[in-house]
Amino acid sequence: MTSPSTTARETYPSPYVELDRSDWARLRRAHPMSLDADDLQRLSGLEEPIDLREVEEVYLPVSRLLNFYVGATSGLHQVTSDFLGESPAKTPFIIGVAGSVAVGKSTTARVLRELLARWDDTPRVELVTTDGFLFPNAELERRGLLERKGFPESYDRRALVRFVAEVKSGKAEVTAPVYSHLVYDIVPGERTVIRQPDVLIVEGLNVLQQPVVTPERRSPLAVSDFFDFSIYVDARERDIRRWYVNRFLTLRGTAFANPDSYFHRFAALSDDEAVARATQIWESINYPNLMQNIVPTRSRASLVMRKRPDHTVGQVFLRKL
Numbered sequence: 001m002t003s004p005s006t007t008a009r010e011t012y013p014s015p016y017v018e019l020d021r022s023d024w025a026r027l028r029r030a031h032p033m034s035l036d037a038d039d040l041q042r043l044s045g046l047e048e049p050i051d052l053r054e055v056e057e058v059y060l061p062v063s064r065l066l067n068f069y070v071g072a073t074s075g076l077h078q079v080t081s082d083f084l085g086e087s088p089a090k091t092p093f094i095i096g097v098a099g100s101v102a103v104g105k106s107t108t109a110r111v112l113r114e115l116l117a118r119w120d121d122t123p124r125v126e127l128v129t130t131d132g133f134l135f136p137n138a139e140l141e142r143r144g145l146l147e148r149k150g151f152p153e154s155y156d157r158r159a160l161v162r163f164v165a166e167v168k169s170g171k172a173e174v175t176a177p178v179y180s181h182l183v184y185d186i187v188p189g190e191r192t193v194i195r196q197p198d199v200l201i202v203e204g205l206n207v208l209q210q211p212v213v214t215p216e217r218r219s220p221l222a223v224s225d226f227f228d229f230s231i232y233v234d235a236r237e238r239d240i241r242r243w244y245v246n247r248f249l250t251l252r253g254t255a256f257a258n259p260d261s262y263f264h265r266f267a268a269l270s271d272d273e274a275v276a277r278a279t280q281i282w283e284s285i286n287y288p289n290l291m292q293n294i295v296p297t298r299s300r301a302s303l304v305m306r307k308r309p310d311h312t313v314g315q316v317f318l319r320k321l
């Protein structure tokens with residue numbers, strides 16, 4: 001298996017150390033960790049059920065590593081403050097979670113939020129998804145982008161960067177717009193409020209994108225410039241496509257049944273029709289976005305979790321260079 005950044009012609013050392021599942025799970029022994037009854041209850045209450053063995057063997061070591069990084073990063077901030085002769089301000093630790101539609105970003109981000117909140121130095125963990133920064137449908141329509149939801153240009157990237165920069169600067173209260181998957185649009189007037197968390201997890205398709213350079217904006221920043229750590233959730237395209245179609249079939253019987261749902265018209269589709277419709281959305285929007293915009297950002301991640309067809313993580317690539 002090649003490393004996330006390796007192509008046939010590259011000759012420099014891979015910046016990643018590759019660990020298969022058993023190597024990664026073994027790290028638990030060196031850093032004893034276990035889940036208590038409260039943790040199990042919180043995790044089993046997640047929207048998406050996740051196997052608890054998977055949590056203990058894969059996600060718990062990730063949270064331990066992140067906890068070490070939080071400590072080390074705060075030491076670096078202290079060095080900068082000492083050098084400047086300033087009193088240190090508390091800087092939230094920012095984690096990006098990237099990957100395809102339906103690869104399991106939300107599930108990963110939610111599990112990590114629960115696990116990180118267990119550590120004494122990071123009890124306050126907030127999670128935001130970048131869908132809140134999509135332009136409203138009316139604006140997407142005006143720009144001819146309604147069929148390109150999730151592509152980099154469908155987001156108000158400037159607002160997203162401003163939001164993350166403000167949270168990181170320690171501002172007392174920062175708000176973000178809210179996207180509803182039910183109505184498939186930004187909810188007018190609704191905001192998520194973030195108040196000086198210890199950790200902010202930013203989850204979204206394009207969070208590892210490079211800054212966009214145009215003649216008007218020659219040195220913009222990208223949201224990833226504010227990340228202290230980033231995770232790319234990876235899997236084979238054929239598996240992700242299957243997870244996408246399966247989720248669509250589940251939603252047909254649940255969320256789509258709600259008359260307020262944008263996809264209410266799909267609630268009455270037969271199995272075959274629903275599979276055909278989901279496959280068509282995948283092939284026309286999500287797959288091209290994955291190949292053109294998301295996969296190319298994978299080699300920028302601090303950690304890549306590569307999933308097997310049953311969602312379990314088979315390999316972990318940790319950036320060491």
Ligand SMILES: Nc1ncnc2c1ncn2[C@@H]1O[C@H](COP(=O)(O)OP(=O)(O)O)[C@@H](O)[C@H]1O
Pocket residue numbers: 048049050051054099100101102103104105106107108243246247310311312
């Ligand atoms: N670790 C996991 N174990 C089992 N099922 C999972 C896991 N992660 C995601 N899933 C399932 O895969 C689908 C996509 O996951 P989700 O977290 O919603 O993806 P994303 O946020 O990337 O769109 C959902 O139906 C979810 O239940």
Ligand SMILES: CC(C)(COP(=O)(O)O)[C@@H](O)C(=O)NCCC(=O)O
Pocket residue numbers: 101129130131132149150151203204205206281285286
């Ligand atoms: C809302 C999304 C763009 C994901 O946004 P993210 O939070 O990852 O930035 C995506 O889930 C989506 O709706 N894509 C459009 C095509 C589709 O309906 O699957």
